[in-house]
Amino acid sequence: MTNAAARRGACVRALGTYSPAAVRTNQDLARMVETSDEWIVRRTGIRERRIAAEHEYTSDLCTAATRDLLDRAGVAPDDVELVIAGTTTPDYAFPSVAAMVQDRLGMTRAGAVDIQATCAGFAYGLHLANGLVSSGVHERVVVVVGETLSKVMDYADRATCILFGDGAGAALVEAATPGRFRASVVGADGSGGPHLYRTGLSRRIEGEAAGTLAPGLVRQNGREVFRWAVETVSRSVCRLLERARLTADTLDWFVPHSANVRITEAVCERTGIPLDRTLSSIERCGNTSAASIPLALAPAIADGRLRPGQTVLLYGFGGGLVHAGQILEWGPAGATAHT
Ligand code: UT7
Numbered sequence: 604m605t606n607a608a609a610r611r612g613a614c615v616r617a618l619g620t621y622s623p624a625a626v627r628t629n630q631d632l633a634r635m636v637e638t639s640d641e642w643i644v645r646r647t648g649i650r651e652r653r654i655a656a657e658h659e660y661t662s663d664l665c666t667a668a669t670r671d672l673l674d675r676a677g678v679a680p681d682d683v684e685l686v687i688a689g690t691t692t693p694d695y696a697f698p699s700v701a702a703m704v705q706d707r708l709g710m711t712r713a714g715a716v717d718i719q720a721t722c723a724g725f726a727y728g729l730h731l732a733n734g735l736v737s738s739g740v741h742e743r744v745v746v747v748v749g750e751t752l753s754k755v756m757d758y759a760d761r762a763t764c765i766l767f768g769d770g771a772g773a774a775l776v777e778a779a780t781p782g783r784f785r786a787s788v789v790g791a792d793g794s795g796g797p798h799l800y801r802t803g804l805s806r807r808i809e810g811e812a813a814g815t816l817a818p819g820l821v822r823q824n825g826r827e828v829f830r831w832a833v834e835t836v837s838r839s840v841c842r843l844l845e846r847a848r849l850t851a852d853t854l855d856w857f858v859p860h861s862a863n864v865r866i867t868e869a870v871c872e873r874t875g876i877p878l879d880r881t882l883s884s885i886e887r888c889g890n891t892s893a894a895s896i897p898l899a900l901a902p903a904i905a906d907g908r909l910r911p912g913q914t915v916l917l918y919g920f921g922g923g924l925v926h927a928g929q930i931l932e933w934g935p936a937g938a939t940a941h942t
Contacts, residue, residue, distance in 0.1 A: 612782010613736035615729070616935045619672025619773045620901040621664050622653040622888065627753075627768070636761040643765050648864025652768025652889030655751045660694040662703040664771035665749035668897075669704050672745065672773040680710040683775075684741045687731060688717045689724025689748040689893045691801060691922065692755055704747060713745075721799075722860045722921025724748045724893030725772065726789075726928050729917070732776035733784045733929070747773040748893035755801060757820040766862075767821070768889030772897020779936035785914075786846035787929045788839055795924035798827040832866050832920050837873040839928055843916060844874075847930040851875040854930075855913035856903070860920055861885035861895035876916075882909070892921060909933060 628651045629640035643649055655664065665688055673680060688701035701715035720727035728746035735741045749771030756764040801821050836859060844851060857876045859867050861884045871878045884891065884898035891898055896917050903909035911934025918928035 610782065611737060611739065611778060611780045612784060613733045613776050614779035614783035614935050615931065615933065616775045616777045617672055617676035618897055618900055618904060619668045619670070619675055620897055621667035621671060621771045622898070623655045623659055623664065623769050625654045625656065626651050627654045629765070632765050636758060636764060638761050638765055646865070647766060648885045649766065649889045650886050653770055654753045655769040659751065661690050661692050661749045661751045661771070662694045662700045664751065664769065665690070665700055665747045665773070666704050666707045668749060668771035668773040669708055669745055669747050672775055673708065676775050678743070678775060680708045681712050683710045683713045683743055683745050685735065685744045686710060686713050686715045687728045687744060687746050688715070689720055689728045689746070690717065690750055691719060691721045691724070691892055692751045693717060700749070701747070720893070720919070720925050720927065721923055722862065722890070722892040722895065723919030723923070723925050723927045725774070725896045726917055726919035727925070729774065729776065729929055730787045730789055730927050733787055736776055736778050737782055737784070742778050744776045745773055746776060747771065748897065750892045750894050752821070752892060755819055755821055757822070760822070762825050763821060763823045766890045768891050770888050770891040770894040770898050772894045772901065774897065777935070781936065783932040783934070783936065785849070785930040785932065786843050788843055788846070789927040790835070790839060791923055791925045792831070792835070793923065795827070795831055796922070798824040798831070798924065799922040801922070828924070829863065829866060831924055832862065833869040833873070835926055836866070836870045836918050836920055839926060840870065840874045840876070840916065840918060843928055843930050849914065849930065853914060854880060854916050856880055856882055856909060856915045858882045858896050858899050858915060859918045861888070861899055862890050862921070893919070911935065
């Protein structure tokens with residue numbers, strides 16, 4: 604083991620998730636807007652998505668996912684030092700979702716902060732948590748991400764409302780020697796903001812015609828975001844591989860944000876990552892924004908495809924436009940692949 608490899612770092616020790624009970628199929632959507640199961644499956648890969656109940660909000664989903672996480676990890680609420688919540692659909696402007704989760708689960712020693720990185724919220728959260736834990740500032744950080752996007756859709760916009768679903772996921776990032784994160788990158792292109800945004804209350808986005816959309820709804824130029832995502836994620840994946848001194852064929856799993864199966868296919872073609880080494884939540888959950896990566900990881904952990912020690916590349920991208928990703932060895936320190 605080299606000195607560098609023996610340095611203190613961080614690992615993802617455990618993962619928790621929560622999906623609302625109600626399922627909305629493509630056939631259900633075809634009764635709401637002019638669309639079809641055939642179009643949605645062919646253009647996106649989505650078959651169904653989970654929809655939060657009327658009384659269920661993002662803090663409820665995030666609390667359930669974090670409870671699942673702590674149960675699986677066998678960690679007491681008081682052992683958590685910081686909750687980072689990533690969401691683009693918080694219950695309120697404030698209090699933060701993180702503070703609500705902290706209170707409901709009795710994490711009396713934890714700080715709480717929300718981050719706004721849209722569909723890249725999980726990868727940004729891991730980036731921050733890895734930095735804070737690796738540098739010795741914290742021992743144990745919860746990164747929780749959740750969305751109730753069904754509540755902020757414009758159901759007159761069929762190209763967008765068919766995509767999104769609700770769900771939550773949480774990861775426990777803990778000190779580990781050696782660290783399990785091999786590389787982490789973040790990036791942004793704020794000039795692309797008008798291509799994907801949620802309308803604000805105070806100011807219209809540049810180019811937005813007055814009165815065209817009720818406050819608080821999502822608007823997307825799908826073609827532009829698609830093009831940007833394929834180019835950006837392909838380039839960034841290569842950058843991550845270079846930083847980690849790995850090649851595409853050495854990855855066990857590639858887990859891009861589940862936005863559209865055609866984006867994943869295009870990125871795989873450009874980067875040389877085999878499509879059968881990708882994990883996705885798109886088919887059953889739709890696009891759950893920040894929650895899509897943990898929702899893709901969880902079933903693979905449950906059925907044994909994703910095992911401790913395997914090398915995983917995660918990549919989030921979305922509104923902002925922002926993006927972030929990591930290469931990490933899955934699981935706690937000391938875990939080895941194929942055990
Ligand atoms: O998670 C955040 C990041 N977001 C993304 O990554 C989203 C990226 N973009 C996409 O996934 C795709 O652009 C969409 C799924 C949003 C749209 O697919 P597309 O293949 O780019 O469709 P389009 O907007 O170019 O529309 C093609 C046609 C149009 O008809 P015409 O003008 O060719 O006659 C649309 O009116 O498909 C029509 N269309 C639909 N037809 C049936 C658009 N939405 C629908 C629909 N059902 N739901």
